[in-house]
Amino acid sequence: MTSPTVPLRLFVNGDRHEIQVEPRKTLADALREDCGLTGTHLGCEHGVCGACTILVDGKPARACLMFAVQCEGMSIRTVEGLAPDDETLHPLQQAFWDNHGLQCGFCTPGFLMLAAGVLEENPEPTEEELVEALSSNLCRCTGYQNILKATQCAAEAMRE
Amino acid sequence: MIGGSARRVEDPVLLRGRGRFAADSTVSGQLHLRVVRAGVAHGLLRGIDTTAALAVPGVAAVWTAVDVADLPPIDFRLTALDEQRPYRQPVLARTRVRYVGEPVAVVLASSEYVAEDAAELVEVDIDPLPAVLDGSGDVVPWLTAEEASWGAQREIAMGLGSESAEIRLEYGDVAAAFAAAHRVVEVDVTIGRHSGVPLECRGVSARVDPSTGVLVVDGAAKVPFWNRDAIARMIGWNPRDVHLREGHVGGGFGPRGELYPEDVLVPLAAVRLGRPVRWIADRQEDLVSTNHSRDQRHVLRAAVDETGVVTALDGQFWTDQGAYVRTHSATVSSLTASMLPGPYRVASYRVSGRIRMTNKTPAGTYRSPGRYEGTFARERLMDQIANELGLDRLEVRRRNFIPVEEMPYQRPIQAMGTELIYDSGDYALLMDKLEERFELARLRADVQRRRAAGECVGIGYGWFVEKSGLGPYEGAEVEVDTTGAVTVTTGTSSVGQGVDTVLTQVVADVLDVDLDRVRAVRGQTDRFGYGRGAFATRQSVMAGSAVLKAAEAVRVKALTVAAEHFEISPDDLEVVQGGIQVVGNADARISLGEVAALLEPQHANRLGLTPGLLAEEWFHCDHMTYPYGVHVSVVRIDRETGGPTVERYLVGYDVGKALNPTLVEGQITGGVAQGLGGALLEEFRYDEAGQPQASTFMDYLMPTMHEMPPVDVLVTEDAPSPLNPLGIKGAGEGGVTAAAACIASAIDDALQSPGFVTRTPVRPDLIRAHLATTGTHH
């Protein structure tokens, strides 16, 4: 019942990954299992929770809703590629840390990537716009208040 | 540093996506387990045909109950009631299925996709029976004598009914109080079925290390030590040879980490098949297999005098337990019963709680178990008393508070096997402080003005007492290496609350070292002897106290060695920035790393000391601490849709002493979100055949950022606990406890219909129907 695999080239965080996947494999599974990037989490595999949010060609996308083969040649960014290096955090990561924007941290990669996509598109969102955009992901621990605050702080830092 | 708002030591790893959650590790050659689950709520198991599934290439095994017939049922961990043993769950259904989602078979295959495909080919033949879905209706036959005997693991002569236990508590003279009452006030209210629903689904992996023969189980959480012993017992191994490891855990809240059928099946498969095995739940199975919670109906009667003082409380409640009694046994109901009177004196009290079996997913604890439910019922009752006596809602509460002069206050009943003694508290003071800090008078005036102008808006209150710091013990080892790096090892667990940070802070404070010099090790059953786990908001209290003692012992030992070294009295030494120096002479200094080096075995022997700069200490406590608080909310209702919007949320909570105020506030705000979800959105509903109506996140609605009001928290430290050296009371649950009570109170106020809310979640259609009948619809 195993379907034949196809070769696939994914560009993730600037690295090229040559992998073999079944056509029915989701992008999330391919990233986690074939590229070894387990920072992209799965909370529902159903497009609702947003834990799997990544950037595909700069836009936030649900990795659980895409097939890996759809992403041939596209530029993918995951949480592992957010920080510039091992010493420095991305302003969003820094702000989440400073503002206690995470507890268990399971939703965090999804929120970081969602926020990164939102702020790259609109560096100066109003609070309303931000709440609207960030409401597409779920967090069960924080009550969101600090996620909003952290994103606002990061937006400010990123404009500087 | 204790009491400081340090940033969390856990965060950098998580922020970089380097966490190790249950699904994040794979090993080559591992098998994937897929559970075949019952599709009907109740029925007799006629047969299971596994032929087609076994024929799928890549399938290594398919098991049904006969393959695991030697396994006993899953045992109780807490509040074990003997009469509930017959109701325990087998790891795979034996003769009958009792809820949709019950495991009936497992498939083990070379990939997740193959396992899933093969599982669909397992044919399960079930004779459906009518489903029992009413947790407070008539008692019906539930177990045959054979089933009861198997569940209890002893001979039981007769079948048993659907009431698995009744909890009774009583003190004072209830009958006399009712006979003398000025008035009797009654409510009949129900709190819906919902649960913790951590964002990470459950998962477990296991393998036998061929070089040592040790069974290594990953994906543990909350209570790894207890689960290690339970797994070892069930599969007949020595606990020594079973090792549970907790990695990162994507939220706990009560359900996560308890011992479920899959937690036994996966290790067993690894042992029997000689290959690594892994199982990761998908969301749908998580929602029907992981413990549900709440779901209690309360009928409460209060005898009150003319001033609104409750002279007696007479309560009956029913807990809808679902299909089996799992690890928590009677915990939830027993907590409901003992904590029901809350912050009020209540001179006489009687309660009966019935734990009823139904054909739903089994229920267990969820953050603030028994108190969220009981607080909702009791605070509905307090509002009703205010209404019937024409009193202000908060005034009624003040008149019933246990006054500060009576602390510590003993209620002559038990809670979780301990005497119920409220250790400290000044309820009236907290209310005053909240009034002042958040200018409640202004808030009330504002709400009134808006209502006069035609808006449907109200303010609500909920008072509560929590409990935390359940003992009886926790231990800790603190060790400094020769570079001065510190390791603190405990038997605690982390389900995401930041326990590493808190324990690290305690160590850093005592040894005056930077936080990043301390590493916390926990949740590893081969690194520490005992651990009671992450539940009942007990870790800061218990482990925090043990760590404090261990760090202090290390400090004393370091001072002893340094005193020898400088040939000076320890009294003339001080601990400064990770070193020890002579008071007033920073040049005469030895670092903690150097002290550790002096304690290598031979030198230590010459000094007459045990080797190493380390100490293990234990903290014991037989009583719980009782934090307390109040919630206030403002709720607006849309007259067209009936939709409620929580506009503002205020919490006052006294935690005795906050180890890290930022984390305390984070716990509270997160709790409010879950409490709000239970009050307005979340519900595991079933149709009349017992089919779950909420098995995806499309139907099980959790609050998003959009539904969350601004939450303001006032954390006070007016009533430190006399029961532990730091004075702390746990902060994990107080954000959730009174949320349903408080939001219900605000909705009643908005509608100007006291007593309207009698059940949660308060759905918009219920409000709209009410608006239609009362003609307040414009």
Ligand code: FES
């Ligand atoms: S896992 Fe993709 S949205 Fe939930």
Ligand code: FES
């Ligand atoms: S931090 Fe746990 S789900 Fe968001």
